[in-house]
Amino acid sequence: MEVLSDAMLVKEVLDGSKDAFAELVRRYERPAIASALHVLGRHHSAEDAAQEAFVRAWRQLPKLSKPDAFGPWLLKIVRRCALDMADRKKADVSLDAAAGLPAHQGNGQLDDDNRQLLNLVMGLGKAERQVVLLRYFGGHSVRQVAVIAGRSVGTVTKQLSRAHQRLRSQIKE
Known part of the structure; x- marks a missing residue:
């Protein structure tokens, strides 16, 4: 096909x-x-x-x-x-x-790890939450996220980096 x-x-x-x-x-x-x-x-x-x-x-x-x-x-x-x-x-x-969002198991339910991660993502600031949801839950490239969000690629990259740092530190707690 x-x-x-x-x-x-x-x-x-x-x-x-x-x-x-x-x-x-x-x-x-x-x-x-x-x-x-x-x-x-x-x-x-x-x-x-x-x-x-x-x-x-x-x-x-x-x-x-x-x-x-x-x-x-x-x-x-x-x-x-x-x-x-x-x-x-x-x-x-x-x-x-x-x-x-598509971060769930086949039965339609989030497993405990994904639910915890999603809770942390939802606790991010609006701009960081948007880019994380679009990038990782929506499956968009960084460039596509930039277009959708109306931001530059550099800004999106920086916001993703900050979000990763925040999530990493929260997960370690």
């Missing part, structure tokens, strides 16, 4: 293929939800924001100037949708919402 690039899928979508868009949704659903989860703090709200972002992306796809940059472009839309929802709902970040 041939794996098509994002650019090829975008071209097929623009040519009318709904299956190609379904494949883009399949590829980016988890990163989109993880990105929205950071802003909204509730898994259900994050799913809603991701769904809204996919609808907006579908409508705006003809305006995408670089089809090979679909992922970062979509994640910017996700962030805008999540921020819009947060403004409307004034969402709170909660541990229960973060438990929906």
Whole structure:
């Protein structure tokens, strides 16, 4: 089975293929939800924001100037949708919402070590928590985290380093 690039899928979508868009949704659903989860703090709200972002992306796809940059472009839309929802709902970040991230065992439950680590991550400052969640729970590269968060790669790298130091010192306690 041939794996098509994002650019090829975008071209097929623009040519009318709904299956190609379904494949883009399949590829980016988890990163989109993880990105929205950071802003909204509730898994259900994050799913809603991701769904809204996919609808907006579908409508705006003809305006995408670089089809090979679909992922970062979509994640910017996700962030805008999540921020819009947060403004409307004034969402709170909660541990229960973060438990929906992919750091769980096959039965859907976090094991004790992961729950403890997630508790520590949720105790980080907002900026550090965001980059850690996007990088390690969302599976994004440092560069993608920078684009989603609207920060430079250097800033994200520094925030990840500080977060690692804080987590390391807390784990040793």
